[in-house]
Every structure is written in structure tokens, then in C-alpha cells.
Amino acid sequence: MSDFGHTPVVTVIMATYNRSNILHYAVQSVLRQTETNWELLVIGDHCTDDTEAVMASFTDPRIRFINLETNVGEQSGPNNTGLRQARGTYIAFLNHDDMWFPEHLAVCLAALRTQQADLVFTLGAVMMPDEQIVLSGILPANRYNPVYFVPASSWVFHRSVVDDVGEWYSYKKLWLVPSHDWLRRVDRHGKTISIIRQLTWLAIPSGARKNSYRERQSREHDYYFTELSTNPAFKEDLMTRVALAFSEKENRYEGVGMIWQGVKNILKKQVIATGFVPLELRLMWQYRRKGEGLNYLRRMRGLPNLNQ
DSSP states (O other): OOOTTOOOSEEEEEEEOSOHHHHHHHHHHHHTOSOOOEEEEEEESSOOSSHHHHHHTOOOTTEEEEEOSSOOSSTHHHHHHHHHHOOSSEEEEOOTTEEEOTTHHHHHHHHHHHHTOSEEEEEEEEEOTTSOEEEESOOGGGSOOTTSOOOGGGEEEETHHHHHHOSOOOGGGOSSOHHHHHHHHHHHTTOOEEEEEEEEEEEOOGGGSTTTTTTTOOHHHHHHHHHHHHOTTHHHHHHHHHHHHHHHHHHTTSTHHHHHHHHHHHHHHHHHTTTOOHHHHHHHHHHSSTTHHHHHHHHHHTOOOOOO
């Protein structure tokens, strides 16, 4: 399954745990990329289902599967293993329950080369359980702000960023989730982060779906992958829905709503000046112990708490 004679331009790292019934959709979305000079490292967090058999069904030599001997319980462990194994000049992450449109890597790599950025991220459609769509990646002034959560599936970056910033921190050290913390550290190290205003990925977040792991939910993934891979009009239709949802959100800020939003923005700036982000302070108040926010997400997914 490994092609060690091939030096990839980009390494794609995919952490996974016991979701073999949807994992193959994420893998197939990598195989469908128009940029073909990649390697895919799928890192199992000590998977105990049939993930290994599913990965063995992919015979493409650019794909490697590594199953960790012990379970970490969150993405920092598998993703750090992937970073150490990566051979590409550039690195991308793809969550195992997300999917890329075929042009994702090509768009990001072109931007990295032409904009002299250290890291870029694109726009994404986050599909919520109530059939609402959240547009991810649209930020004020079109620049990164650590107040906002930017999913790792949207990033591509030069591997030298890891040399300067370091690996992902364990959830045990953090109030925020490890991916949010890592991107904030990239920003604090003075790295150039650019936003590419193109829709190139789709997410069906497990943390928003009760018992998604326990029940091995896959209906939405079945539907959206079929649409993504067979319906030529799917992306255009999705962009229309996203635009309508974004427009409705903007309209809520008219009048009193706009005044309140301005007040919140001022408060956010004051919080950021302390070195924190508002979400971090909320998690500190709500859970009183680092890592408990992640345990909440695990319970939502139908997984047991991690030991602190």
C-alpha cells in the first residue's frame, strides 16, 4: 500500500477512530483531487472496528494506514504521528467525517505559491442536523482572527510552519480544542495566514449529532458523497443555499441587532487583549477544568469521557 519512492508535494493527514462506515468517503474525496501529487496518511487512534480492512481495500500506493497501539481519544495524538511521518513540502488535514471538493488541494497550493503565505484556508459548508448550513471561513476584514474557529479540514500549509510552531498540544493542556489552539499559535508566531474565498469542502460534524459514533450514523454522508461525486450541479446548488443562509445572518444585524453586534465586537477585542479568546473564557467558566470541553463533545458523540 505504500509508495516510498514517491516524493509527494503535499501530505494529507487524516485521524480516524471507529467510523469505518464513513471513513471511505473522506478517502475517496482525496482520491478525486485534481492535484495528484500527494500522499495520504490515515492514522487510526487504536481503531477496534473494521477500519483496517476498509483501508486495505484501497490499493493506491499513495495511501498509508497506521493504527496507533494505544488510544489517545482525540486528534492531537494521531495528527502528531502524521506530522512526524509526513514527506510532503506542504501539509493538509482532513477530518474523517469531512469531504473535499476535487479542486481543494489545487486551489490551496496555487494560493500558497502565489501569495507567499505560510498557511491558507478556504470556505466550507458545515451541514447542521436541522438542515441549516453554516458558512465557515468568512471572517471580518478577510483576515484570520483567533476569535473564530476554523476547521483543520480547510487548512493547507508549508511544513516549515511545524518546525517553528511545534506539534498539536494535548487536550489535557487546553481549554480550546487542539486544532483551534494550534492555528492560534501559528498566528502568534507571526506566520502569514491567507483566506481563499472559494468553497472547497463540506463538513458533517459529529459533535453536533447525538450518539453519532455509538449509532455509526452514515445516512447524511451517504447522501452528500453521492451528490458531491455524481451531481454536476451540487456545488452550485450548495453555494446558493450557503449564500442565502449567510444573507439571512447578515440581515439579523440590522437596527438594534447591529448595535448589539458592535458592542460584542468591542468586548471581543478587549478579551483578546488579555491573550484569551471569548470561547476560551466561556469554557473556563463552564467546565472549570482543561479538557472538559472535549469530554462534552465525546459524550455528545456517544463516547466515554477521557481520564484527565
